[in-house]
Amino acid sequence: MKRFNDPIKDDFRNFLYLVWKHLNLPDPTAVQYDIADYLQHGPKRCIIEAFRGVGKSYVTSAFVVWLLYRDPQLNILVVSASKDRADQFSTFTKRLIAEMPLLAHLRARPGQRDSSIAFDVGPARNSHSPSVKSVGITGQLAGSRADVIIADDVEVPNNSMTETQRQQLAIRVQEFDAILKPLDTSRVIYLGTPQCEMSLYNELLKRNYQIRIWPARVPDKAQIAAYGDRLSPFVFDLIEKGWKAGAPTDPQRFDEDDLFEREASYGRSGFALQFMLDTRLSDAERYPLRVSDLIVMSINPELAPVRLAWAASPEARLELHNVAFNGDHFYRPMWVDKEWTPYTGSVMAIDPSGRGGDETGYAIVKFLNGFLYVTAAGGLPGGYDDDTLLKLATLAKDHQVNHIIVEANFGDGMYTKLLQPVVQRLHPCRIEEVKHSSQKEKRIIDTLEPVLMRHKLVIDPKVIEQDAKSVHIYPADRAQQYMLMYQLTRLTKDRGSLAKDDRIDALAMAVAYWTESMARDADRAAADLREKKLQEELDKFIDGAMGRSGRPRDLWVRV
Template sequence: MAIIEDIDPVKADFRNFLYLVWKHLNLPDPTPIQYDIAHYLQHAPKRCVIEAFRGVGKSWITSAFVCWLLLRDPQTKILVVSASKGRSDDFSSFTKRLIADMPELQHLIPKDGQRDSMVAFDVAPALNSHAPSVKSLGITGQLTGSRADVIIADDIEVANNSLTQMLRDKLSQSIKEFDALLTTKPEARIIYLGTPQTEMSVYNSLPERGYEVRIWTARFPNPSQIEKYMGRVAPYITDALDRDPALAGKTSDPKRFTDIDLMEREASYGRSGFALQFMMDTSLSDADRYPLKLIDLLIFDIDRDVAPVKLTWAGSPEYTIPTLPSVGFIGDRYQRPMFSSKEFTDFQGSVMSIDPSGRGADETGYAVVKMLNGMLYCPVASGFKGGYDDETLKSLALVAKNQKVNLIIIESNFGDGMFTKLFTPWLAKVGYTCTTIEERSVGQKERRIIDTLEPVLNQHRLVVSENVAKEDLKTEDPRYQLMFQLTRITKDRGSLVKDDRLDALAIAVKYWVEQMDKDTSTSLDEYKTRMLEEELERFADTVFGHSDHSLTWANA
């Protein structure tokens, strides 16, 4: 094999073959980073993880790599595992198309009698074997029974299978199967290619299992960022920074993305999303970066009219709700009350807040928050895709009526009061009357939301209906989920791409916090007055031997 490789540069170096594939596909020459990934693919250790930014072409490079392995040794057995069957079918289709169309690979086209399907196919020179030359499956497919010399996990982590800790645990368990499927050949390998989808990415646990991780970031990281990667950044990146430190913050692959392209994507994804999918930064600098946690909520079935006189929170595991998946970070979970009094009484008030859709793909977020004895209860909170259309306005009016709200607060930052003018008639149409006011928010949104909600959550004074959490999970795009927004917001400007539902909740909570502050101030004034009256009475008793309450100035 070594003699053949010395003679044939295409077989000797995968980068040369990658160049031919790109030319066949009428693509520009591979970029330096694509060549660097290709070189690492060829020479990486037995167990490796390639993390690279979205859009770098990982899946296309992987398909070319599979073809190159078969070109070198048609007896190689390869298993490619993707996040879903659809992705694995796409991979198979693209790989088979390369074999059928490229002159250098056409001798590998399956012969009559050989396997030739989307799930599995043989190459012509392959000897009869239980295992096909190439088999592609989704991570949830039937992995047991497969055998392979090379296992390639191509983007197995996606938003849909890594959103909650339960899903991440399930994914982590599935990939443990890979070691049982690997042959004992010296050249046998397991290769992961992917982009982290959450801060608790399954890729983070692989070094503990003996995997080497190599990371290619979309921008050259600055010195403080470099430390977060624990020596895993590709030498291509770090060497370039050593030669020219001024590269920090600039695009690492200008042929793929310019600096302006990356700025636009950062605005679209939000800072945290961009950090994950373009910078592969899954670090959590400290607990305060994500100050709002699900464990600080109380989950309870909330009645429309009444609530327990007292609820008590506890963070111990026996009060965790295991049937309610958490979208928070590791260890975050939903808690039911440790104690709920048997006495119920009417709510002291009910407020609905509406954050109208501003522009583009924004939602109209809404939340209802009720108050009793200093505890805040959220029976409903969600969002509508529409903004000013009749269906959305009618639905919001019905929510207000069904929840018997006393006050509706509408954020007026967009539209200059137009939403209120359109919405108010719908209250009359559904047969409901209540006070409607507008509120213009000022200051940085993220800080305002956190400053409002964090103290309330830390004191465990916010009770959320279990139905709110369940319905929230049904929202397909996690960026629109209330609980996802709650656990991902930071004080960084633009930390959330979507915040409509969380902003609506914060507006309603803020109203009650301010009301309780006023009540506290009033109570304090009344207490001081009462203490002064008692002191005057004692003074009168001491000096005059009696106290004529009717003559004291405090009672005048």
């Protein structure tokens, strides 16, 4: 890189300090300085993964200005998931130029482009491409030319939730290769926080990109091994200095208490993604529940087939809203018996919510011949308000539920007392409380895993689609946490692995009801069989002891 013998032009960190002073901010933190150094000296194709809230977008906006300060002839394209987000980046950049006296010579002159989304700097020569342009990833990328492309949070929950969305995003960013000028100094710089375990940023490693990672906490040995050479040398230096695993890497931004609060809010898996940048896909023992083990079919409200057959064959694959891991798909049954018969029964499980951000989870599961049929499942944002209680009672009536079970760990039975009169008025049926004392995550997995592995859980596709639609009322970055299918595929046995678990907990309660019932039936059947065999043996003994006279059995007198 060209040397200017100017401390501001030679070292971006000096320029960053001036920007922070202009903005009346505290001095840049050590992590921000390290990100700044990597922006200046990093490779041609690089990815900066830093924990949420570290200020990487602000640092990079200053970097864009610094690049133009050094070379006003550059063309820089800013791309984000949405045009609004990209425009915010370019607007902030333009304001720095307009407000800082040091940058007065870069302000646009009469006749030059001067909008917030596409502007020129004063010394720039006439060109088809503006000095800085912002665009959304789904916007018009073709026709642009750039020396530097800044991809600022192109991956967000709304465009990476399903496998299809992730594939579409990967195709969109391929356009960068056509936009980038064929110069040795041209660069593509991604800024982001992975939104899922199958993050685009991991896929970019196959395209010769290099990742530099700044986690919020000092990683432990297992995490260090997983990061490998992608972990910032800055973090390695902290470890060599004696910083213990779990300590904040940037205590000026987030101290230990703050990080603990955020971990409780996001859940362990969410915190691992958003703050530790840990996208490892663990083995089946960690994520044991998979949607491919379900049988997906339209469920009749009154009858079900006597038997079903599951198969994960390509021709049986269903294209539904799928938030599971790549390669984990929904499948319809391979074969359905022509004989149909009424269900044995229908149970509704309810996991009540308090006044916080949790939902009231519910699941309705019907039973026939060893198969469990999920006819309804979801969550209601309310807790014990009249509207929520009425909706639950209406669901029980619509699905002809004959038994309701309620998690009794809330309010010492108060929820059941509130629900009972509403249900009795609308749809009289038995209501029972259940209590759980074991660890929730382990209990749910121990309940659902055997049923799924035997392919005994059948779910209506309407339940899956409604599950996806019902979370639109929540913020985009948190919405998927409320989805039943997300909770099912992201649950681990780690305590607090999910930020939200109301829907999966309700489903596990309903399944447990029937599996316990099946176990009791099996025990009774086994006892009946033992008694029958014992009686047969006793009859044989009596026949042998009394002689075979040929007289009818009912003439023998038993003592």
